[in-house]
Amino acid sequence: MTISQHVISSISPVEIGARYPRPVGRNAFRGHHGTGPTETAYIVSTSRGATGWGLPLGPGDPGALIGRNLAELISPSIGVVAPEALFLDYPLHDLAARILDVPVHVMLGAAGSPQVRCYSGGIYFDDLDDGLPVIAKNLAQDHASGFRDFKLKIGRGYRWMAPDAGLDRDIEVTRLTRSLYPDAGILVDANDGYSINTLVSYLEAVADCNLYWLEEPFAERWEDLEFLRKHPAVPARIADGEFEPNVDRIIRFGEAGLIDVALMDVIGHGLTAWRRTLPGLPMKASPHAWGLPLKTLYAAHLAAGLGNIDTIEGVPGNTLGTVDNGYTLTDGLLTLPDRPGFGIDLAVQKNC
Known part of the structure; x- marks a missing residue:
């Protein structure tokens, strides 16, 4: 199956967190780093039931991507090609690689060791x-x-x-x-x-x-x-x-x-x-x-x-x-x- 057979059907936020094994203290500039932050990730789903998720690069407008063909947003050989979709860089890579049934590092070229x-x-x-x-x-x-x-x-x-x-x-x-x-x-x-x-x-x-x-x-x-x-x-x-x-x-x-x-x-x-x-x-x-x-x-x-x-x-x-x-x-x-x-x-x- 190719990514061009998929249309973005939903984009939803999900809360994930990190927990360090111990409280983390200060560095030269910043105070205590605590026990781990909480961040918002995004789940991206398609019309054919595929999903991918990941951390965003920053703010963006998920609504502007609904109904778009996935191939308009990301090329497996290049990365995200639509500027308005770049904030979902990692979720879209995850989604494309899942559709292609390969790990992301293989989609990137497998130039290094796993x-x-x-x-x-x-x-x-x-x-x-x-x-x-x-x-x-x-x-x-x-x-x-x-x-x-x-x-x-x-x-x-x-x-x-x-x-x-x-x-x-x-x-x-x-x-x-x-x-x-x-x-x-x-x-x-x-x-x-x-x-x-x-x-x-x-x-x-x-x-x-x-x-x-x-x-x-x-x-x-x-x-x-x-x-x-x-x-x-x-x-x-x-x-x-x-x-x-x-x-x-x-x-x-x-x-x-x-x-x-x-x-x-x-x-x-x-x-x-x-x-x-x-x-x-x-x-x-x-x-x-x-x-x-x-x-x-x-x-x-x-x-x-x-x-x-x-x-x-x-x-x-x-x-x-x-x-x-x-x-x-x-x-x-x-x-x-x-x-x-x-x-x-x-x-x-x-x-x-």
């Missing part, structure tokens, strides 16, 4: 509330759930501690993680909360920790990135482009060898945009996925479908309102199920 390296993105500033031992506890909890690599938030001296004390704590947490997990990939993320001088002090203090990457150390400036790239203590990979990115500028940084990994958000940039961007990207990518565990699964399909992604951000926890979806995380590898669409079914279709 086993995707996945790190824990859940190590925040919980030590500010519960003391340094909680970091070891959180690392152990994420390790037990299948993660083998960890991203550490740094930048405690930007808002929450005196600058010198915050830097010392960032160093202490990094060295603690390396001592507990000598084989782990350690990624660090300052959320633009470092100055160039503070960053140099940090990198020199943890030079023997073999960081996997350095993420968003400061707001992107060409001169600062050039200086950083020449510093002997800088990690092999610099990752940036999450916060309000100018995508063309991020690409220019990549072409100049100043950024190694592009981080545009999996929802903020969108699946159709990633399909255009990723194949010609002059560096690796790792779509930002924090917030909902569902975003991690979307990023996994991008990695398996388009390639050029070495690791993705894992959001520890569960997506409430969905049933067992067949994804498994073992020894740091997230394995995608061989199910149509994104392979995730709703347990209860509760309208908002």
Whole structure:
């Protein structure tokens, strides 16, 4: 069956939620992240009884799509082709792949492996509330759930501690993680909360920790990135482009060898945009996925479908309102199920 045999018959909202395994604390800029957000997704149904669902990219007018032929809205080989339907980027990809009876990553081209390296993105500033031992506890909890690599938030001296004390704590947490997990990939993320001088002090203090990457150390400036790239203590990979990115500028940084990994958000940039961007990207990518565990699964399909992604951000926890979806995380590898669409079914279709 082809998607051209389907007409959009209904689009309805559904409330889904995320629940983290523990309350998540602060980062350099933001306060406590809580136990997981609630978001509105959309279910898209067709005249022939097919359904797909997913998170929207933003606001849109569902009513304008009712009665439209699905082939007018999305091309399996390109993505969403109707601008007015782009807000349903993920639901429409899910729907088209279900109709074609293939996983989304296969519809994208299966250029990568269906086993995707996945790190824990859940190590925040919980030590500010519960003391340094909680970091070891959180690392152990994420390790037990299948993660083998960890991203550490740094930048405690930007808002929450005196600058010198915050830097010392960032160093202490990094060295603690390396001592507990000598084989782990350690990624660090300052959320633009470092100055160039503070960053140099940090990198020199943890030079023997073999960081996997350095993420968003400061707001992107060409001169600062050039200086950083020449510093002997800088990690092999610099990752940036999450916060309000100018995508063309991020690409220019990549072409100049100043950024190694592009981080545009999996929802903020969108699946159709990633399909255009990723194949010609002059560096690796790792779509930002924090917030909902569902975003991690979307990023996994991008990695398996388009390639050029070495690791993705894992959001520890569960997506409430969905049933067992067949994804498994073992020894740091997230394995995608061989199910149509994104392979995730709703347990209860509760309208908002």
